[in-house]
Amino acid sequence: MVSKNIEKALNNQIRIEAESAQIYLAMACWAEVKGLEGIAGFMYAQSQEERDHMLKLIKFVNERGGHAQISKLAEPNVSFKSFKEMFEELYKHEVFVSESINELVHISLQEKDYATHNFLQWYVAEQIEEEAMARTILDKINLIGDDKGGLYLFDRDIVNLTVNTAATGNMP
Numbered sequence: 594m595v596s597k598n599i600e601k602a603l604n605n606q607i608r609i610e611a612e613s614a615q616i617y618l619a620m621a622c623w624a625e626v627k628g629l630e631g632i633a634g635f636m637y638a639q640s641q642e643e644r645d646h647m648l649k650l651i652k653f654v655n656e657r658g659g660h661a662q663i664s665k666l667a668e669p670n671v672s673f674k675s676f677k678e679m680f681e682e683l684y685k686h687e688v689f690v691s692e693s694i695n696e697l698v699h700i701s702l703q704e705k706d707y708a709t710h711n712f713l714q715w716y717v718a719e720q721i722e723e724e725a726m727a728r729t730i731l732d733k734i735n736l737i738g739d740d741k742g743g744l745y746l747f748d749r750d751i752v753n754l755t756v757n758t759a760a761t762g763n764m765p
């Protein structure tokens with residue numbers, strides 16, 4: 594059974610994961626209309642991952658005697674100055690999500706809720722991977738700079754990243 598405090602904190606995370614899905618969906622659309630099909634595909638996949646993160650939390654809350662709340666979401670940014678700016682926003686957002694997960698872990702320990710603490714370890718590991726992936730992408734973008742040929746290759750390679758991810762079932 595989850596306490597009211599834990600239920601509230603988990604519901605907050607459900608909203609954050611839902612907002613993450615919307616943020617990446619908006620990025621996918623922006624990239625798609627710019628003709629960056631690889632980046633768009635990557636962002637659509639990211640958005641789907643976030644929806645899965647949300648659903649996993651929803652199931653946990655409901656199974657633990659709480660009631661998962663489906664709440665109003667903040668509107669995402671729908672356009673970006675550059676694809677570099679877009680990936681910087683993705684990185685900043687993932688850092689924010691990690692902080693939110695850490696806070697949740699902290700609350701679960703304060704409440705001595707070891708079932709929730711154990712459940713959250715999956716999210717802790719996931720955030721390490723997501724932040725590392727975003728940093729790797731930003732490093733590549735900094736190498737490309739304004740080179741159009743580099744952007745072409747990047748857009749092509751990021752498709753492989755998504756395909757490999759789908760094949761292994763892991764987050765990139």
Ligand code: FEO
Binds near residue numbers: 610613642643687723
């Ligand atoms: Fe669900 Fe990308 O954090």
